């Protein structure tokens with residue numbers, strides 16, 4: 022820990038301190054500017070979320086040109102370079118996986134594989150096959166919080182079952198189920214979901230230094246990935262002596278929803294600048310808007326609060342009372358339709374699912390506030406489906422409908438907000454709305470150059486698109502001037 026402190030302090034303008042209510046915390050020892058890289062780290066161990074429909078390279082996570090390992094038939098690689106990087110560890114894993122029967126292979130989830138890889142890495146470090154560094158060694162894993170004493174019984178039983186399976190796979194006589202179970206608990210509150218630049222999950226990785234970073238619902242930094250490499254970037258000016266904070270959860274929800282998610286998975290009560298407002302009048306309003314019902318009068322955009330005197334909710338804008346029974350009737354209908362729609366979508370009946378999601382949206386418009394998160398999620402699903410069907414016009418309509426809610430629930434610099442502007446820009450571009458495309462792509466660049474940097478292939482593509490759109494907008498303007506000019510002649 023002392024070595025780590027010195028290393029981080031000297032090289033990166035960071036230091037590790039321990040606070041009684043938070044445990045280890047990462048602090049800055051110099052200023053960081055918006056978009057600046059605070060920390061980059063390779064995973065200690067990682068694993069892709071492979072499924073029967075899509076597999077990825079075990080090292081770099083690409084899904085292109087991958088081939089299955091010819092010995093174990095479980096792990097995939099995109100080429101000999103990635104296979105070589107992974108070979109020291111996979112050589113051992115390969116022998117173990119090759120021995121598993123069909124039933125065992127079916128229970129080989131990404132979490133189980135990650136744990137097997139963790140123990141194999143520990144063994145290879147002990148045997149000096151894999152060299153260790155101050156920031157890359159099993160002691161870093163030992164230092165992670167597990168919260169094992171706070172884990173509920175059902176979860177403990179599940180960890181024990183998973184530990185048993187790891188034990189069967191490894192076949193080591195000195196392994197203790199209790200220790201493996203505790204390591205599963207560590208993974209639950211320390212491992213990170215590896216995503217692509219568009220924040221689509223690809224797998225899971227354990228990044229021991231990044232795991233020192235605590236959470237805030239109003240973070241000053243963001244975690245993004247390029248392949249397996251994780252990078253924490255400053256989202257704003259971070260003065261020397263500040264704590265580096267990222268968000269562990271989806272921050273769009275109400276304070277109560279966020280706190281519930283943090284308590285359930287990470288066992289703490291967040292005391293960030295947003296969470297301390299819990300129960301204050303602004304917080305109650307925001308929660309009613311985001312997760313509550315809308316006014317019965319469709320032309321009124323008021324939010325509703327429960328009327329303690331009557332059996333209903335009162336619109337805080339026009340005073341209209343809405344009965345609980347009427348609300349529940351629509352909510353029930355919406356729930357049933359949502360379940361059917363999701364089933365149709367997962368069974369590959371895209372057209373049927375689209376019709377159902379449109380009905381869900383109609384019901385949600387009837388019952389929820391216009392800035393409801395549920396309604397926003399349905400519109401995101403519709404947007405995604407329509408894009409897959411290449412119905413750009415309708416997709417743009419739904420994209421536009423989500424933007425005001427994104428602008429309400431996410432701060433100006435937030436990757437999801439930047440990505441939604443990007444989608445809007447691309448759709449405008451496909452449809453030939455050049456000026457709108459320039460506007461949305463500019464908004465996307467303003468956000469994503471800070472959260473994602475400017476050098477990744479993803480960002481280069483975005484910057485190229487913006488340049489193209491700008492050139493076309495200028496060309497159109499010039500042609501219009503010439504046409505107008507010729508009428509005057």
Ligand SMILES: C[S@@+](CC[C@H](N)C(=O)[O-])C[C@H]1O[C@@H](n2cnc3c(N)ncnc32)[C@H](O)[C@@H]1O
Pocket residue numbers: 042043044045046164165166168210211232233234235236237286287288289290291292
């Ligand atoms: C990924 S670890 C972060 C590093 C951790 N503080 C440590 O000592 O290793 C996640 C755990 O840190 C603690 N934590 C993170 N953010 C916190 C916060 N804002 N307030 C209190 N505890 C927090 C919780 O115990 C949580 O389960």
